[in-house]
Amino acid sequence: xxxxxxxxxxxxxxxxxxxxxxxxxxxxxxxxxxxxxxxxxxxxxxxxxxxxxxxxxxxxxxxxxxxxxxxxxxxxxxxxxxxxxxxxxxxxxxxxxxxxxxxxxxxxxxxxxxxxxxxxxxxxxxxxxxxxxxxxxxxxxxxxxxxxxxxxxxxxxxxxxxxxxxxxxxxxxxxxxxxxxxxxxxxxxxxxxxxxxxxxxxxxxxxxxxxxxxxxxxxxxxxxxxxxxxxxxxxxxxxxxxxxxxxxx
Amino acid sequence: xxxxxxxxxxxxxxxxxxxxxxxxxxxxxxxxxxxxxxxxxxxxxxxxxxxxxxxxxxxxxxxxxxxxxxxxxxxxxxxxxxxxxxxxxxxxxxxxxxxxxxxxxxxxxxxxxxxxxxxxxxxxxxxxxxxxxxxxxxxxxxxxxxxxxxxxxxxxxxxxxxxxxxxxxxxxxxxxxxxxxxxxxxxxxxxxxxxxxxxxxxxxxxxxxxx
Numbered sequence: 001x002x003x004x005x006x007x008x009x010x011x012x013x014x015x016x017x018x019x020x021x022x023x024x025x026x027x028x029x030x031x032x033x034x035x036x037x038x039x040x041x042x043x044x045x046x047x048x049x050x051x052x053x054x055x056x057x058x059x060x061x062x063x064x065x066x067x068x069x070x071x072x073x074x075x076x077x078x079x080x081x082x083x084x085x086x087x088x089x090x091x092x093x094x095x096x097x098x099x100x101x102x103x104x105x106x107x108x109x110x111x112x113x114x115x116x117x118x119x120x121x122x123x124x125x126x127x128x129x130x131x132x133x134x135x136x137x138x139x140x141x142x143x144x145x146x147x148x149x150x151x152x153x154x155x156x157x158x159x160x161x162x163x164x165x166x167x168x169x170x171x172x173x174x175x176x177x178x179x180x181x182x183x184x185x186x187x188x189x190x191x192x193x194x195x196x197x198x199x200x201x202x203x204x205x206x207x208x209x210x211x212x213x214x215x216x217x218x219x220x221x222x223x224x225x226x227x228x229x230x231x232x233x234x235x236x237x238x239x240x241x242x243x244x245x246x247x248x249x
Numbered sequence: 250x251x252x253x254x255x256x257x258x259x260x261x262x263x264x265x266x267x268x269x270x271x272x273x274x275x276x277x278x279x280x281x282x283x284x285x286x287x288x289x290x291x292x293x294x295x296x297x298x299x300x301x302x303x304x305x306x307x308x309x310x311x312x313x314x315x316x317x318x319x320x321x322x323x324x325x326x327x328x329x330x331x332x333x334x335x336x337x338x339x340x341x342x343x344x345x346x347x348x349x350x351x352x353x354x355x356x357x358x359x360x361x362x363x364x365x366x367x368x369x370x371x372x373x374x375x376x377x378x379x380x381x382x383x384x385x386x387x388x389x390x391x392x393x394x395x396x397x398x399x400x401x402x403x404x405x406x407x408x409x410x411x412x413x414x415x416x417x418x419x420x421x422x423x424x425x426x427x428x429x430x431x432x433x434x435x436x437x438x439x440x441x442x443x444x445x446x447x448x449x450x451x452x453x454x455x456x457x458x459x460x
Contacts, residue, residue, distance in 0.1 A: 056367060080370030091365025095383050095458030104379070105369050154369075164368075 003068045004029035005162060005194040006053055011062035013048055022048045024218040025062065032161075035188060035195040036223075037209030039202065041241075044215040046198045050164050053196060054083045066162070081105060084155030084193075088167040090147050092139040098124070098150050099135040105157045123153040126190075128183065145176040156191070165197045169204065181207050202242060214238050255429045256436075262418070267437050269413030273332065274400045274445075277339035281396060285344045286389060289351025290377065299352060306345035314403050317341065318410045335407030335414075342403055343396035350392025354385025387457045394449040401442040405434065415441075 006029065013023040023045045030036045038046035051057040052064050055076040064071040066079065092101050102123055103116040111119070121131040127149040139147055148169065155163060168184075169177045181204055188195065188208070199205055205212050206226045213223040214234075222234035233239035256263065292299040309317070317338050321328045327337045358381050366376045382389075408416025415434040422430030 077370045077372055080368060085368035089361035091361040093362060093380060
């Protein structure tokens with residue numbers, strides 16, 4: 001595939017007339033196979049930017065392209081089924097088992113039961129959950145970390161080329177978060193997918209991102225590799241953010 | 250002892266009236282479910298309608314039941330003397346718990362779960378079928394249970410507009426000042442309410458996904 005996997009051009013969004021801009025002319029590209037991290041404190045607009053990519057949010061101005069196609073020409077349902085989406089609260093369906101949760105999208109896509117079940121086992125093993133032990137459990141029987149793993153497995157179910165993750169490890173305690181991050185770096189190398197991650201955690205951004213986009217007040221202040229951003233912060237805000245947040249963890 | 254013998258003597262009547270009673274309640278709760286559940290779901294999609302519609306259902310609850318039966322008699326098609334009037338009134342009463350519980354049940358589904366469903370590319374209908382309805386089913390069923398138990402009690406008054414059911418024994422007992430006759434209607438009606446409550450309660454617990 002040539003060209004960027006995702007591109008935002010001058011995207012602006014406000015929720016309600018007269019409200020402040022949640023996104024203010026945000027532009028960035030994500031290359032195929034790359035992991036971009038959107039970093040910023042809460043209210044920076046990073047989640048809104050992410051949600052523009054799977055049309056959970058419609059921009060007021062600007063263009064969004066996925067795989068070179070303007071987003072409005074995508075059927076939102078098709079687009080979302082080709083896009084893995086992981087959120088902080090995970091949002092596993094509490095009345096379904098782990099297996100049923102992971103098999104949900106394949107089922108909607110009309111996969112045969114054998115194929116679904118094979119895929120489910122493969123994915124649970126991939127995210128480090130023994131299928132025979134976990135498949136029949138209900139979400140409430142899982143720990144926070146296990147739930148998050150199931151969330152990742154579910155997002156990967158139909159092998160989407162694009163993965164969007166909103167504070168994926170935000171609900172975990174520090175120890176589990178580090179462990180999931182380390183594992184995720186390994187997963188990412190095996191998956192070779194285009195990934196966009198939203199986080200407020202600077203070390204997490206450094207660890208996971210090929211490039212980092214720093215956002216504040218709806219604007220994208222700087223985008224580049226962690227080395228570039230650390231060496232040459234675009235302005236005082238970026239410098240402060242890195243200094244304040246990266247020191248102690 | 251004497252009352253018991255009286256009941257035994259009248260067992261054929263009691264059985265017929267109980268059957269009529271069950272019929273009245275089943276038909277009216279059935280119709281109320283068919284209207285109230287879809288309407289409750291619709292209200293979650295059009296929240297601006299929720300206040301007026303639930304308000305209307307609330308108001309019908311405040312009308313004294315005997316008066317409501319009376320009001321309905323002169324209305325053509327749905328009114329008159331007999332089962333139809335009774336069923337219309339019972340449906341109106343059953344509507345509120347069903348509407349309210351359906352609406353509240355769906356509103357209380359964890360937003361992150363609905364959001365995840367949207368993010369996964371579920372259509373509105375798939376979300377309703379796979380997430381919102383299954384998760385709110387225990388609450389909806391609690392509404393059915395309240396509506397049913399209420400209807401069993403209210404249906405005894407339906408005899409006043411010429412409908413069948415256990416109310417006929419009570420009504421006749423009242424006019425003849427015969428307490429045994431009143432009991433021949435009241436005791437089976439109370440038993441019916443208890444049985445319905447127990448069965449539906451058990452079904453509700455069986456359906457609960459978080460048990």
